[in-house]
Amino acid sequence: MASQTAQGPYSVHILEKKDYTKQHIVEFNEPLPPLAPSSVRVQTSLISLTTNNITYARLGHVPMFNWWDASPLPFKEGEYSNSEKYGRVNAWGIGTVIESTAEFVPVGTKLFGYHPIGTLPADKVVKISELPGMIDDISEHRKSLFPGYNQYYILGERDANSDKAQAYFSLFCVFFETSYHINRLSFSWEPSVGAVNPLGLEVPPPLDTWTKERADLKRAVVVILSASGKTALSLAYALRFLRPESERPRAVFAVGSEASRSFTESTKLYDGVLNYDLAKSDSSQVAEKLGLSAQDKIVLVDFGGRGDSFELWRESLRSISNNVPAIRMAESVPEHVQDIDEVNASFGSMLDAAKDTYVGNAFGMRNAGMALLGTKTYMTDFRNAFEGFMESHCVQCVKPMWGEGTSGATGVEGGWTKLTSGHVDPASGLVFRLT
Numbered sequence: 001m002a003s004q005t006a007q008g009p010y011s012v013h014i015l016e017k018k019d020y021t022k023q024h025i026v027e028f029n030e031p032l033p034p035l036a037p038s039s040v041r042v043q044t045s046l047i048s049l050t051t052n053n054i055t056y057a058r059l060g061h062v063p064m065f066n067w068w069d070a071s072p073l074p075f076k077e078g079e080y081s082n083s084e085k086y087g088r089v090n091a092w093g094i095g096t097v098i099e100s101t102a103e104f105v106p107v108g109t110k111l112f113g114y115h116p117i118g119t120l121p122a123d124k125v126v127k128i129s130e131l132p133g134m135i136d137d138i139s140e141h142r143k144s145l146f147p148g149y150n151q152y153y154i155l156g157e158r159d160a161n162s163d164k165a166q167a168y169f170s171l172f173c174v175f176f177e178t179s180y181h182i183n184r185l186s187f188s189w190e191p192s193v194g195a196v197n198p199l200g201l202e203v204p205p206p207l208d209t210w211t212k213e214r215a216d217l218k219r220a221v222v223v224i225l226s227a228s229g230k231t232a233l234s235l236a237y238a239l240r241f242l243r244p245e246s247e248r249p250r251a252v253f254a255v256g257s258e259a260s261r262s263f264t265e266s267t268k269l270y271d272g273v274l275n276y277d278l279a280k281s282d283s284s285q286v287a288e289k290l291g292l293s294a295q296d297k298i299v300l301v302d303f304g305g306r307g308d309s310f311e312l313w314r315e316s317l318r319s320i321s322n323n324v325p326a327i328r329m330a331e332s333v334p335e336h337v338q339d340i341d342e343v344n345a346s347f348g349s350m351l352d353a354a355k356d357t358y359v360g361n362a363f364g365m366r367n368a369g370m371a372l373l374g375t376k377t378y379m380t381d382f383r384n385a386f387e388g389f390m391e392s393h394c395v396q397c398v399k400p401m402w403g404e405g406t407s408g409a410t411g412v413e414g415g416w417t418k419l420t421s422g423h424v425d426p427a428s429g430l431v432f433r434l435t
């Protein structure tokens with residue numbers, strides 16, 4: 001068995017399940033067990049934090065997601081062994097293989113994927129993935145997760161040797177992928193794709209009514225809420241650069257807070273940048289600002305617009321035109337921590353199939369893309385598009401803001417506090433080097 005020694009004590013980032021703003025950095029100082037066959041021991045080296053991590057903590061208990069299962073508490077006794085009260089969320093980032101009994105993953109390999117926060121290594125039973133350049137974590141405790149959370153990219157030499165590349169990979173890869181799918185599958189123009197529901201294939205009624213007509217963006221106007229976020233920027237980029245000119249929407253508008261306006265403008269991806277509050281004014285003002293008429297098709301895409309901005313914008317746009325399909329990729333981050341009943345009620349109402357409103361899921365769409373276009377072709381196309389996106393102006397507008405370690409103001413602890421207080425500058429991508 002090959003190994004690269006990792007010394008304890010290790011840090012473990014733990015959240016209170018009822019209040020994800022409360023975090024505990026706990027030391028783990030027990031010997032690690034022998035590594036099982038066909039396994040790798042992975043130590044997280046670098047992670048990113050975005051509002052997406054809040055989603056993992058807020059909805060970790062929802063049976064569809066089971067995000068608390070990704071990294072169980074490692075303690076067998078004591079306060080932090082209580083999994084009713086405490087849990088760990090993972091983050092997108094890079095892990096280093098420090099021990100291996102799987103000959104296809106040598107020690108030193110860098111894996112991009114969904115890793116635990118802290119320096120405590122995680123053991124994974126692995127197999128070679130059907131996805132090119134990836135391995136699958138097939139550990140028993142992760143079977144309740146969507147497959148996408150168990151798939152890890154093996155970084156090539158160039159990325160494995162560049163801190164900057166790893167930071168951008170961690171900040172953007174999954175979010176770009178999400179919007180790559182929306183653009184190519186849900187707003188499809190390719191006859192072989194048809195129109196894929198934002199949840200993927202085989203969507204149960206009453207959510208199964210996404211049609212080619214809804215997917216058609218020619219001459220449509222797209223309005224994106226929380227437009228400064230990484231998934232939103234990726235969609236605006238894809239709409240502009242990753243579809244034939246004749247299939248592009250007439251205009252794409254950004255909606256966000258005043259605080260994010262100058263950043264959003266700097267990305268040069270949008271035809272206009274508007275404030276959430278505009279939807280509180282008379283809809284004739286909205287129509288005038290966006291150049292809309294009753295004949296227009298207006299597509300509303302929500303990446304977690306603040307407060308009740310989604311409802312306000314949908315109402316306002318629907319009083320201008322009766323052709324306003326809406327896709328919700330996220331709920332807003334609530335201003336106060338909700339109790340579990342409030343969370344469930346709010347998530348349940350998002351899933352309620354309101355007229356012409358659809359919910360989206362990145363990994364449902366990924367599966368659809370692979371089924372319709374072939375796993376290798378689709379994922380290779382996506383990786384090539386991601387390479388191009390990484391070189392784009394909008395990505396360069398986001399500068400990594402480096403932190404070190406799990407604890408302290410400049411570590412993950414400080415980053416989590418900043419993130420959950422709702423004040424991260426969109427121009428700063430939070431990344432943390434852990435080992």
Ligand SMILES: NC(=O)c1ccc[n+]([C@@H]2O[C@H](COP(=O)([O-])OP(=O)(O)OC[C@H]3O[C@@H](n4cnc5c(N)ncnc54)[C@H](OP(=O)(O)O)[C@@H]3O)[C@@H](O)[C@H]2O)c1
Nearest residue numbers: 050051052055229230231256257260330333361362422426
């Ligand atoms: N359904 C899916 O499959 C899927 C896939 C990927 C992401 N998502 C979801 O999409 C959402 C966006 O994720 P992301 O990683 O792209 O976000 P991000 O880059 O962290 O987005 C940052 C922007 O979000 C806005 N925001 C609203 N509330 C915030 C808060 N409490 N704290 C910080 N920023 C806040 C801010 O813009 P303003 O100041 O202008 O509001 C901020 O500039 C998340 O909810 C994520 O879970 C869903």
